[in-house]
Amino acid sequence: MSTDPYHAVQQEVSASLSTAETLRASYQRIRSTASQGSEELEWARNELKATLAALEADLEDLEESVKIVERTGARMFGIEESELMERRQYVDRVRREIEGMRAELASSQPAAPPSYSSRTQTPKPANAPDESDPQASWAHQEQEMMLRQQDETLDVIGGTLNTLQRQAGLIGSEVAVHNEMLSDLETGVDRTESKLGDAMKRMRKFIRETEETKSGWCVVILTIVLLCLLLAVILV
Incomplete structure (x- = not known):
């Protein structure tokens, strides 16, 4: 009988989802008390975004394991069709929760106010740091580094998924x-x-x-x- 990888991956997804829900509650609490643009609020938003990215990567692995069972046949892994349907519903439910959190982050993202000047000047990017504030510049560089690390992690995860897909075919x-x-x-x-x-x-x-x-x-x-x-x- 073939080995069913679902349960091992589901534990990782459940742990990541629990962490994301905790960060979401913390973000909502900070947003209700802190002003827009505060460092604490930005930190909470970035942490939630990073956790959602990791959770989505784990969910892709979980969905791939469900697809493997669907392609190979549930009987080959010793499970019933009803359990396979429950797994698919669980994946869809977690994906909806991720999309809901992302939508909440997008709706709470403040819009950059337009700047006016007596003379024509090149508009400054919304995410560009204030060069006169070293702390803001350092925070911006840290955010860029985190984004690069996330991109590298997603590339590694993508390669792992491709490998898993080839192994599943074999x-x-x-x-x-x-x-x-x-x-x-x-x-x-x-x-x-x-x-x-x-x-x-x-x-x-x-x-x-x-x-x-x-x-x-x-x-x-x-x-x-x-x-x-x-x-x-x-x-x-």
Whole structure:
């Protein structure tokens, strides 16, 4: 029986989802008390975004495991169709929760106010740090570094998913070959069993005929011996 990878991945998804819900509650609490643009609020928003990215990557692994079972067949992994349906519903539910959190972050993102000047100037990007504030510049650089790390992590996860997909294809091909070999073996066993049954029938018939023939010869030999004894008695 093939190994079902669902439960191991589901534990990671459940842990990530619990962490995201905790960060979401913390973000909502900070947003209700802090002013827009505060460092604490920005930190909470970035932490929630990073956690959602990791959760979405884990969810992709979980969905891939569900697709593997769907392609290979639930019976091959020893599970029922109803359980497979529950797994698909769980994946869809977690994805809806992720989308809801992302929508909440997007709706609470403050819009950059337009800047006006008496002379024409190039607009400053909304995410550009204030060069006169070293702390804001450092925070901006830290955010960019976190985003680069997240991009690298997503690239690694994408490569892992591709590898898992190739391995799943190989496993499916191997399972198909094994099923064909088992079918041929079963056919051969049935054919051999039929031949063995015929041989046993012929053997029992031969033994029965041999026993009957030996009994007849014994009667003839005993009759001849008895006649010889009678002749010997008469002649003597």
